[in-house]
Amino acid sequence: MARQLLRNMGKWLDQRSGFSDYVVPLLTHIVPRDARWWYVFGSATLTAFFVQVVTGICLAMTYVPGGDEAYESLMYITNTAPLGSIVRGMHYYGASAMVMLAVIHMLQVYLHATYKYPRELNWMSGVVVLFVVLGMAFTGQLLRWDANGVWSVAVAAEMAGRAPIVGPWIAEFIMGGTTVGGSTLTRFFAIHVFVLPGLIFAGVGLHLLLLFRHGVSEMPNPDQPVDPETYKEEYEKRLKKSGVPFWPNAMWRDVVFSTVIVGVILACAVFIGPPALDHPPNPSSIEANPMPDWYFWWYFAVLSLLPASLETWVILGAPVVGFLVLFLLPLISNRGHRAPSKRPWAIGIVIASFTGILVLTIYGYHEPWSPDFGVKPLTKEVVGTDSGPIARGAALVHSKGCLYCHDIDGHGGHRGPELSDIGQQLTREDMIIRINNGGYNMPAFAGSVTAKELTDIVDFLQTRRDDDSIPPKRTTQSP
Amino acid sequence: MNHDSAETPAECPDEEVSRRSFYAKVSVALSVAIGAMMVVPGLGFILAPVFRKPPRKWRTVGKLDQFKVGSTSLVNFEDATTVPWAGVTAKTGAWLRRVDDSTFIAFSINCRHLGCPVRWVNDAELFMCPCHGGVYYKDGTVAGGPPPKPLKRLAVRVRNQDVQIETGPVPLTTTKV
Ligand code: FES
Numbered sequence: 315m316a317r318q319l320l321r322n323m324g325k326w327l328d329q330r331s332g333f334s335d336y337v338v339p340l341l342t343h344i345v346p347r348d349a350r351w352w353y354v355f356g357s358a359t360l361t362a363f364f365v366q367v368v369t370g371i372c373l374a375m376t377y378v379p380g381g382d383e384a385y386e387s388l389m390y391i392t393n394t395a396p397l398g399s400i401v402r403g404m405h406y407y408g409a410s411a412m413v414m415l416a417v418i419h420m421l422q423v424y425l426h427a428t429y430k431y432p433r434e435l436n437w438m439s440g441v442v443v444l445f446v447v448l449g450m451a452f453t454g455q456l457l458r459w460d461a462n463g464v465w466s467v468a469v470a471a472e473m474a475g476r477a478p479i480v481g482p483w484i485a486e487f488i489m490g491g492t493t494v495g496g497s498t499l500t501r502f503f504a505i506h507v508f509v510l511p512g513l514i515f516a517g518v519g520l521h522l523l524l525l526f527r528h529g530v531s532e533m534p535n536p537d538q539p540v541d542p543e544t545y546k547e548e549y550e551k552r553l554k555k556s557g558v559p560f561w562p563n564a565m566w567r568d569v570v571f572s573t574v575i576v577g578v579i580l581a582c583a584v585f586i587g588p589p590a591l592d593h594p595p596n597p598s599s600i601e602a603n604p605m606p607d608w609y610f611w612w613y614f615a616v617l618s619l620l621p622a623s624l625e626t627w628v629i630l631g632a633p634v635v636g637f638l639v640l641f642l643l644p645l646i647s648n649r650g651h652r653a654p655s656k657r658p659w660a661i662g663i664v665i666a667s668f669t670g671i672l673v674l675t676i677y678g679y680h681e682p683w684s685p686d687f688g689v690k691p692l693t694k695e696v697v698g699t700d701s702g703p704i705a706r707g708a709a710l711v712h713s714k715g716c717l718y719c720h721d722i723d724g725h726g727g728h729r730g731p732e733l734s735d736i737g738q739q740l741t742r743e744d745m746i747i748r749i750n751n752g753g754y755n756m757p758a759f760a761g762s763v764t765a766k767e768l769t770d771i772v773d774f775l776q777t778r779r780d781d782d783s784i785p786p787k788r789t790t791q792s793p
Numbered sequence: 794m795n796h797d798s799a800e801t802p803a804e805c806p807d808e809e810v811s812r813r814s815f816y817a818k819v820s821v822a823l824s825v826a827i828g829a830m831m832v833v834p835g836l837g838f839i840l841a842p843v844f845r846k847p848p849r850k851w852r853t854v855g856k857l858d859q860f861k862v863g864s865t866s867l868v869n870f871e872d873a874t875t876v877p878w879a880g881v882t883a884k885t886g887a888w889l890r891r892v893d894d895s896t897f898i899a900f901s902i903n904c905r906h907l908g909c910p911v912r913w914v915n916d917a918e919l920f921m922c923p924c925h926g927g928v929y930y931k932d933g934t935v936a937g938g939p940p941p942k943p944l945k946r947l948a949v950r951v952r953n954q955d956v957q958i959e960t961g962p963v964p965l966t967t968t969k970v
Contacts, residue, residue, distance in 0.1 A: 381880025464882065465909060468963065469924070472908035475965035483843050485965050491842045492962030493872050496879025501839075598869030598886030600902060600910040603923040617907075618925045622939050626968050683926050687912065715917035719926065729926040757928045757936030762918035 344557035345530040345564050352426070352533065353564075354571035355419035360518060361572035362412035365579055366450075367511070369405040377457070379503035381496050384459035385594050392588060403583025409451050411579055413609045416444050421664055424643075427652035428531045431542040434644035436524045441640045443517035446510050448609075453506035455607045459499055460592035465604035467494050467502070468597075476626045494597050529553065530560070534652035542649055603684065611678025612671045618683045685718035686727035696723050698777060707774025710767050714759065722778060730756060735780040745772045847874045851950065851957040860891040860956065865913050865931065867902075873960040887947055887958055888913055888920065890931065897951070899958045900933050900944040905966050911944065920944065941966055 328334050376395060378387040391398035420440065423429060429437035452470075456463045467489065475485035490497030529549065532538075538548075558564060593601050606614050613632075620628055654661050689712070694700045697708040711717055719729035726733075740748065749768060752758035763771070805813075852870035860866060868889045875883035886902040888911075900920070902910045909924035919936060920929040928937040933944035945964035950957050 380878045381882050383878075383880065468903065468908040471963065472903075472906075472965060476968050478968045478970040481967050482965055485963075486843045487840065489842075489963065491845075491874050492847045493874065493885060494963065495872050495874065495882050496876035497842060498882070594881060596869075596881045596884055598867075598884040598902070600867060600886065600912050602910055604909055622941060625939070684923055685921050685926055687921075687923060710916075713916040715914040715919060715921065718914070718921065752936065755926075755928075755937040757917075757919055757930065759917070761930075762916075 340526055341561040341565075342559040343526060343529070344553050345560045346532040346553060347556055347558045347563070348533045349530065349564065351567055351571070352422060353530065354568050355415050355422055357565075357568035358572050358575045359412060359415040359419055361575060362408050362415055362579070363514065363518070365404060365408040365576060366412060369401050369408060370507070370511075372401050373405055374507060379457070379500050381499075382594065384457070384499055385591065388458060388460075388591060392591070399587055400580075400583045403586070403588040404579055405454075406588050407579045407582040407586075409454055410607075410609065411575055412447055413451050415575070416447050420444060420640075421668075425654050425660060425664060426531070426534045427540075427657065427660070429644040429648075430540045430650070430652060431545055431648045432528050433524070433531060434648055436521060436528065437644050438641055439517055439521045439524065441637070443514060443521060444640075445637055446513045446517060450506060450510045450514070451607065451609060453502045453510065456502045457499070457506055458589075458591060459595045461595060461599060461602040462592040462604050464494055464498075464595040464597055465602045466606065467498055469604055473629050477630055530564075534654065536651065536653040536656050539651045539656075540649050605681075608675070608679075612674035613678075615674040615678035618681070619677070680728075682728035684727065685715075685729055687718060689717045689726050692717070692722060692725055696725060697774070703770045703773040704777055705774075707770035707772070710763075710771050711774060714763065714767075714771070716771075719756075733775060733778055735778055737776045737779040740775075742772050742776060745775055845874075847960075847962060849873055850960050851952075852960060853955040853957050854887070854889060855956050857951055857954045857956055860889060860897070862891050862893055865890040865915070867913070868899075868958070870958055870960070885960065886910065888944075889949070889956065889958070895951070897949040897956060898933070899947040899949045901947055901961070901964050903945065903964055904940055905935075905942040905944060905964065906938070906940040908963065 373391065376387055376391050376398070378384060388402070391402050393399070423437065423440070456466055471485040471488045471494070474488055475481040477484060486492055488498075488501070489495075490501050532549070532552065589607075593599060605611075616632070617625070617629060651657055691712040692708045694705075697705055699705050711720075711722070716733075717726035719727045721728055721732045721734065723734050736745070746768060748756070749763065749771065750758060750760040759768075850873040854868035854870050866889055867886060869884045869886045871883050872879075872885050888900040888902060890898045890900070892898060900911075904911050904922040904924065904927050906922065906925060906927045909922050911920040911922045911927070911929065913919075914921055918931045920931075920933070922928070922938065922940070926938045927935070927940040929940070929944050930936045933946065935941075935943055945961075947961055948959035950959075
């Protein structure tokens with residue numbers, strides 16, 4: 315009796331809602347059977363997005379987007395609220411997962427040339443969603459609203475300010491005024507919580523709709539280049555012969571992989587925890603070294619390594635050109651071979667981009683262009699003595715800031731050349747000229763170093779050599 | 794209804810065609826009007842800060858005798874355009890250099906490269922930027938690295954033994970066309 319009632323209710327609901335008519339055919343549409351594990355990245359990206367939505371909503375119930383409160387509320391979420399650290403951690407690692415998976419998904423689609431006819435728009439909508447996801451990652455980092463967040467907005471505003479004519483307006487729009495202050499955070503909050511997620515929902519909706527419209531592509535076959543005249547017909551024919559229903563024959567792999575991804579996100583949140591907050595968001599504090607989250611380190615490195623003459627072009631042009639090249643790719647080539655074996659340049663591009671981004675990411679992490687303000691004075695072991703002019707010179711090399719930029723035996727920054735064996739490379743006279751006058755990005759110290767100090771510094775630097783040869787005899791020299 | 798929509802325009806009497814096109818035009822025009830009514834006030838609201846000329850205010854940053862001749866110190870003061878909920882983000886910093894008894898120079902702490910906060914290294918008498926290694930001399934001129942311009946100077950004055958700095962916008966390095 316009860317079973318009958320339930321069945322009737324189910325029937326009623328199905329008939330009124332159209333579940334069997336609309337949703338079931340989508341779920342069970344026929345897909346190629348050969349893709350196996352290659353196609354799990356797209357669905358895993360979507361799963362990571364759901365993790366972001368769920369954890370984001372939870373965080374928004376406690377996070378206060380204003381002045382000091384944002385920082386305080388994040389402190390509370392991280393340190394006091396039950397499970398707060400895990401939820402925040404999941405949101406952080408979920409963001410990393412989403413960026414990573416979206417990129418892997420794009421690489422797979424590119425390598426298999428799935429963007430070719432008739433799936434051009436699938437790719438183009440995916441590119442738009444990828445850029446929105448990067449926007450989410452950037453705005454999300456700012457919502458931490460610690461010193462790093464505040465100064466990252468300042469840097470973003472400066473970058474936007476470089477745009478000709480409209481630059482200052484965009485910068486003021488970003489800051490919500492002429493300075494980073496009370497009106498800034500709320501802008502990023504609204505963009506991160508309402509605008510960009512709305513765009514992602516819309517973009518993903520379109521992306522999925524197109525997926526159903528054009529069907530899941532087959533694995534590339536070197537004997538089946540894409541010919542728009544015949545592709546659809548042949549695809550349908552092959553699918554009829556060997557296809558399997560998406561649910562459950564293909565989907566179980568997506569589910570398994572997504573389970574692993576969510577498991578990893580949760581495990582990272584539990585065992586590693588969310589990223590530590592930097593200093594409070596005080597725009598008058600200088601204790602900040604703004605650094606983006608890891609997925610932007612490569613871009614950070616590019617901006618830091620560029621010659622000044624190219625800088626503005628790259629800051630403004632690179633994202634636009636990058637977007638356009640990716641977005642328009644299927645319009646440039648939408649027919650022909652899909653198999654990577656027939657497209658060696660595609661493999662080359664992927665390997666070159668991957669290597670480039672990896673190297674730049676490592677570079678971005680080490681920030682060799684940043685002065686090392688935390689460097690400690692040189693020890694007696696490094697200096698070789700703790701008294702006399704050489705020891706005084708070594709102390710001055712620290713106090714005058716030389717070590718911020720120059721490394722001596724593993725101590726110091728990497729902005730300038732290493733000085734570990736400078737005694738072999740420059741004579742006393744050359745050193746004096748270089749220190750007094752500066753050059754090649756080095757400031758002139760003539761006005762801030764006395765003659766006595768200069769002599770001590772040079773005495774010390776002359777002892778820096780990597781062999782046991784006797785340093786040249788000291789001559790008393792005035793700057 | 795179904796029958797109506799199946800009818801091709803060719804089968805419609807002229808009057809019906811013009812009525813349809815009138816309906817279509819009215820609907821499109823009204824939709825645009827609805828959109829404009831929804832969006833324009835909001836757009837004005839969020840763009841207002843871009844067009845508002847910020848007031849400039851003199852802020853006291855300390856007493857005259859607090860600053861030794863030859864010293865460069867970090868001072869902070871409140872922005873001119875602050876909102877009640879800004880909290881600590883209402884603050885702005887500046888480097889204040891006392892050149893002699895009566896002369897002060899105030900520098901905005903923003904690096905002219907990409908805006909990072911520069912630090913004063915006292916012994917070396919240099920400002921250094923942590924981001925990409927920009928370096929400035931004590932007078933704010935560029936000593937090395939990527940900054941294209943000297944540090945921005947802010948107006949300073951002394952009133953009744955109070956040292957005051959005039960608030961200003963974040964110095965943007967713009968591109969001239
Ligand atoms: S922001 Fe100062 S050197 Fe780049």
